[in-house]
Amino acid sequence: MLLISTVSWTQEQVKDSILPVNLSEVILIGKPTQVHQKQAKPLASLDEYLQQSGRIDMIKRGGYAWEPMINNMATERTIVTIDGMRIFGACTDKMDPVTSYVEISNLSEATISSGQEGSCHGPTIGGSLDLKRLRSTYSELGLSGSLSSGFEFNNKQRIIGGMVHYKDSSFYADANVTYRKADNYKAGNSQEIKYSQFQKWNASVISGYQFQNKLIEGSVIFDEANDVGYPALPMDISLARALITSFKYEVAPKSGLLNHWENKLYYNTITHFMDDSKRPNVPIRMDMPGWSDTYGYYSKGKTKKDKHHLLFNVNGFYNRSIAEMTMYPSDPDENAMFMYTWPDVRTLYNGIYLEDEIEFSCHNSLKINGSFGFHQNKVANEFGLESLQIFYPEMADQQNRFLKSISLQYKHQVKDWFFSVCSGYGERAPSVTEGYAFYIFNSFDLFDYIGNPNLSNEKSVEGNFDIRYKTEKIKTGITFSAFYLPDYIIGIPDDNLIPMTIGASGVKIYEQLSFANLIHSSFQCDYRFNDYYSWNTKLQYSYGKDAEKRNLPFISPLQYQSQIQYKKNRFQTELNVIGNATQTNYSPFYGENRTPDYAILNLSVGYTFKWYSQKLLVNAGVENLFDTYYSTFTDWNNIPRMGRNIYINLNFSL
């Protein structure tokens, strides 16, 4: 009996949208999947998984901790959450996006929502990426486990991991550990990329107890990376550590006002030690540690009344971000030079999100959602406040603002055709860096950046258009998203200021352009020839210009990806081409140069061995088969990407 209730529970969680097509893109990671969804490289990093999305591009500063952009918008314009929890990186140089503090073994899937579709988790402009924890609510009763190991020849990456699941009628627990260690990788033509090594270990536990129609669940992720090099940056990290904890209480009332009610309290703390001790020649030695602690909650409920599917989410967080810089003069008798690059900024947010999806018939629906929140920044450190007052003598220690969003989406289905039109308005607060940076050096455009506490909200007016066609054999679609961004926040050079960093070419202050425009479009087509062969193609193209008609940075040229798969019984193989056209709309004003076109070829094979209940999954492949030397438009300072790489992944499950 209890088992049945569990199953229906999970089904309810999955069945979210009314029309069979959900606009959010879902990337399956660790979730037990059907054979055709199996990955060619199961032990790929989370970054590699995310890269498969048509909306995500990863900014790469080396071999580790890539920064996801959604619709060509980076961290400050998007939100990344883990099961709805807000987390903020502790690095002023964006070495530690939230995605760097989790492992694929922690996660079941990643949901990418574009623009205001993603505002359920908080104010955003570009969209949201929600990473779902892996829990064994899906698996069978009893104890199970798996061991995995991988090796990549290019950078000698060693991967080893293990998972244990236990589940009975009312209780479940999952624990896993993963360790990765890599040396420097080699770009095409065997050119070694110095300072691209990394080492990371990750452990997580999640456990829940179900009684009646209630569920309590606790979750802990501990992640620690050491000795991580960033070849595209002047500094590396000796330590990046995260502790991510949460406690959840969920109810599925059988009657009454709500169908589903979920409450969570969470806390996470991040420690980040950035230094240049491994670099032989630096103009000056420095340490730049940073800390970020976040306390948060949300309470999310769902209900259905007649044609209305209602959802609310009340959420809030309190974050404290501090970063320091200490420079050591060559004369040891001289005092060290110290400053706060993030002056202990406390951010408080409390907001409410409401959504109503009105189902006119089984073929069309209208969704209205909106949010309203209060956002406060406070500089808690007197030293830091006085530092910023050098630039803003009148600056108060506190800035308050309200953030609003609204969006309207109409979905319509005619036979195998599916259409969606969406328009929205959203606002975001400036990030800690944009508001309070104190001489943060950006190695991309070689400018020192100063924050601006007087920035107003950046706004977004967006329009989305989506057409899909789906039959047994073919699945294809076009998405088109356009953003008009008034009060666009970006660093603008101030010629009156002298840079602090040795070798910097100037100082930029975060200012607001009257507007910027961004368009992101993608095309996708999956075709199944027969039960064994399938072919899959993706195209992506973006456009971005600021108010002065200058190109915006990190805007995608034509990107393509095409793969042919063959699957029969326990065997699968895949050939895949990935490439870019030349980036012609690059942005010299924002420090970019032209990136030439490239194309690489990848090949993989996989086979599943089975003995009784044990299974051994073997995957092997070659990436960048022809050892092409290349870099893409998202590679920081044109750092070349990995050359030929042969990998083997093993997964043994009991």
Add this chain to the structure above:
Amino acid sequence: MVLIPITQIKFTMKLYKIFFLFALALITSCSSDDDSTPVNELDGIIKVKEFTNDTHIIELYTSTGTTQQGYNEISLRIKDKTTNNYIQNATIEWMPMMHMTMMNHSCPYSTVEKETDKETLYKGYIVFQMPQNESEYWDLKIDYSINETNYTVTDVIDVPATEKRVVSSFMGTDNVRYIVALIDPKNPKVALNDMTVGVYKMENMMNFPVVNNYTLKIDPRMPSMGNHGSPNNLDLTQSASDEFYHGKVSLTMTGYWKINLQLLNASNEVLKGEVVTETTESSSIFFEIEF
């Protein structure tokens, strides 16, 4: 897995520090001398030395308990040797003098006035533009009168060189010798600091009056960090309320700063000092701050 966030450790460290300072304050206040004068008379100042003649003991105080090269704010009080009382109605003049091997000279100094909110203290300042050395020294002659009776006392005063440059004496293009002395910031911060400087000219060996209506341009730099500067500094001009020159110096980080100077006369002609450029790393006149 017990993880104490570093920030929390810092916080507890801070608590310890506060506790420690508090304890220190208690101990020092308990052990302070049992003089009859109200304790607050000597708040924030420490005795440097006593000058003695037949009738009086003259106590000299500064905020640090020492005198040194550069600008010195000196408080003093006069104790009657017979009654042990502090004199409240004296008229005081002083005259610092440097005894060099070839000659004697004085330096810029103020008059000595009764401190407004104090009963027994008198105050003035002296700018020692040179430090003492093995054979050359400073003394201070104090002439005072109490109820129409004149007294005098002279004694040696200790003027060691400062580690950082806080006073500069130079010949201007107008062939006048000038002295500039750094007064503020005394406790520099990473902030826009108020800056105060005294600007004097040497009329002769004994007279160093304040010059009026000049401008002192500043350009703070960090030589050990590519000689970078700082923004939003305000050049120093003379204020109406006192004779000093006031402006703002912005220090964007702790460490060693060189405050490059240019002295301009009332018609804005540069009398001394150069603009800092790629090739000219430093002006010929400057102050130094390290914190």
